[in-house]
Amino acid sequence: MDLELRQLRTFLAVAAELHFSRAARRLHVSQPALSQQIRALERTLGAALFDRSSRATELTPAGRVLLDAAPRVLYEAERAQSLVTQAANGAVGLLNVGSVGTALASITPRILRSVRAHFPDLQLEVSQQDTAAQLVALTDGSLDVGLVRAADPTETVAIEHLVSEPLLAAVPSDHPLAGSASIVPEDLADEPFVLWPRPLGRAFFDIITSYCLDHGFSPRIVAEGADIETQLGLVAAGLGVSLQPSYYANLRPPGVAFLPLEGDVPQIALQVAWRRTDRSPAVAHFVDAALECARTP
Known part of the structure; x- marks a missing residue:
């Protein structure tokens, strides 16, 4: 007919x-x-x-x-x-977004709000994933765009810088250093450390260990946590101290004090990542929104 x-x-x-x-x-x-x-x-x-x-x-x-x-x-x-x-035009459909917890505690909500305001019919599926998992998911196509931390671009994945903030020391709130205005890095030399497992974010892990080595000690890692909630919970329980991006201070976890470090402190970058071969308008819209949010804090 x-x-x-x-x-x-x-x-x-x-x-x-x-x-x-x-x-x-x-x-x-x-x-x-x-x-x-x-x-x-x-x-x-x-x-x-x-x-x-x-x-x-x-x-x-x-x-x-x-x-x-x-x-x-x-x-x-x-x-x-x-x-x-x-x-x-990339205004409808499903966009799979990954985000590290650092970004979820800072810039991710603003990016999502901006995308939603301009493209209300675009469905956003957001999952919290560490940087290493996002890079794998972007490569195999199960993730469309990611918000990652301290990552290097690859042949498959493009990376654009968004924002940077310094490392802070996270200590138990009853720790002798908790009442200090700031901490000299060497004050942490004899402390047990709680860190991210290196396979979940090699670049970030290496930033922390290199920072400690530059100040004359290697961190004595006694516990690891696969997510920030676990790590800060271990710090609150008194298992050790940690070095974390200042974004996490926004979480205000009970039992944890965040303190600035004296001297030159590494800046931890948050970035947006996507497949180089992806020509999806929706991905382009998301990347543009992320860059715009980074320009207007």
């Missing part, structure tokens, strides 16, 4: 007027052209839609059925066209 939307619109105009001449004027077409469209529609459907046997034009039973169905058909067709256009 070769049903044209233009014919359905013509049919609805005639059905509304029940007069071919008035319908033609309404559509700004000639009456013969309008009549030709209606006849073509009737041939396509195999049924008469109007009773022209009397002086008044009336709908046939088949015409009344089409009058009920045609508006829904036109609405769905127009909706489909709109969705296709939006999808081509």
Whole structure:
């Protein structure tokens, strides 16, 4: 069946007027052209839609059925066209977003709010993942875009810098150093450390260990946590101290004091990451939103 939307619109105009001449004027077409469209529609459907046997034009039973169905058909067709256009522009669909906890505690909510404000029909599925897992997921295509920490670009994954903040010392709130205004790095030399496992973020782990080595000691790691909540919980329990990006101070975990470090302190970068080969407009929108949020704290 070769049903044209233009014919359905013509049919609805005639059905509304029940007069071919008035319908033609309404559509700004000639009456013969309008009549030709209606006849073509009737041939396509195999049924008469109007009773022209009397002086008044009336709908046939088949015409009344089409009058009920045609508006829904036109609405769905127009909706489909709109969705296709939006999808081509990256405004609809599903975007899988990964984020390290550091970003979730700082810039991620603002980025998500910005994307949602501009593209309300774009579905965002957000998961907390460490940097290493995100880089793998971006490479295999199970993640569309990620917010990572202290990562290096690869042949597959592009990285753009967003913001940087310094490391802070995280100590138990009852620790002798907890009341200090700041901490000299060497004061931590004999302390047990709680850190991230290196496989979850090699670059970040290496920043911390290099910082300690630069100040004459190697951190004595007594516990590791696969997420920030676990690590800060271990610190609060008194198992050790930790070095964490200052973003995490926003979490205000009970039992943990965050203290600035004296001297030159490493800056921990938050970045946005995506596949180099990905040409999705939705990914481009997200990256643009992330960069804009980074420019306007």
